[in-house]
Amino acid sequence: MVEQARTAVLRTAMKSLLLSTATMGIFLLGGCTGSGLLGMQREPANLAAPQDGDFPNPGSSILRQGTVPTTEALRLMRTGMDKDEVRQLLGTPHFSEGVFGVREWNYLFHLRGSKETEDVVCQYMVRFDSSVRVSGLYWRNPDCALLVEPPPVEAVQAMAAMTPQKLTLSADSLFGVEGKGLKDMPPEGRLRIERLANDIKRNFRRIYYVVVTGHTDRLGAEADKMALSLARADAVSKLLAQQGINAKVIRVAGMGDRQPLAQCPGTAKTAVLQDCLRSNRRIEIEVVGEE
Structure with missing residues (x-):
């Protein structure tokens, strides 16, 4: 009986040892393959700058x-x-x-x-x-x-003394009436922004900042107008960055319909009213730098 009990204890101990070894092997394998707990695969770090x-x-x-x-x-x-x-x-x-x-x-x-x-x-x-x-x-x-790392005082003073170079683009030509992201931008719209980025790089030997501001017309809910103007400005800024403008100097703003260029009568969303409000749907790009 004593011998049988001793054999049972040894068998239990061996099972525990084998189970512990197998469990440790699973964790070690997870560490080698980049897997975390529960076998969840963790992607390797992306070499591209994060969005x-x-x-x-x-x-x-x-x-x-x-x-x-x-x-x-x-x-x-x-x-x-x-x-x-x-x-x-x-x-x-x-x-x-x-x-x-x-x-x-x-x-x-x-x-x-x-x-x-x-x-x-x-x-x-x-x-x-x-x-x-x-x-x-x-x-x-x-x-x-x-x-x-704040910029040097002389750089701030130099920026304040410079006259911003400003360009206004029609949001309709870049996105259409409803579009708001890069996926909504037609090839001719993308090409225009790409050419603009090349002009900026060619004309400025040092860029202090670029401000991209989106504007909409007065039709629609206030929150929707703010979101649309910001989304369009963000899409343009991303395309500028893709073309080599340092993303760290680009600022993005959405103004909604707060700064209209045209005042048009009427409240019904007709084709005539939308055409009158066309100039209000725009993207403004302001550049300050050393030419």
Whole structure:
């Protein structure tokens, strides 16, 4: 009986050992293939600069209020750093990034504005290469970078003294009456923006900023008009960036129908009224730089 009991205990111990070994093998395999817990595959870091939609929802942050880093720590961030060096400067990431094969860390920061303004909430992304070294550093809002590295005073004074170069484009010719995104832009509209980007690069040896502002007519709900004007301006700004204009210097605004050029009578959405309001549906592009 004693011998039988001893044999049963040994069998149970062996089963436990085999189960533990198999479980450990699954986790190790997950680490080698870039899979996280539950076998969820994690995509490798994208080599292209992230778009706005690539950043996580701020509401999903582990630290809902974020943190207040020092500007000195942010200025020390460089490509080539390992994760321990990043952690020493910025702390652990503020979002649930996974366990194995993680190639991206995201942070939610509160940066100090001027004395007259409140703190600015900024999202910061750190990407790692296959050697787990920093390969890219990105702000969701380019204005946040200016809080860390403000431009020299002489550059600000020079910008204030310059006369902006302004161009107005018909939104109808770029998007049609209803279109709002790049997918709605016909080839001739894309070509016009691409040529404009080339002209800007050729005529300015240094660009301080480009402001793209969308405008609509007065027909429709207020919220819809604001959203449409902003979406159109955003589409144009993205196309400018694709053609080599530095995305960090591009600012986007949507004004809705607040700055009309034409005043047209009538409230019914007729073809005559829409044609009269055509000049109000426009995209304005303003460039300040050294020619």
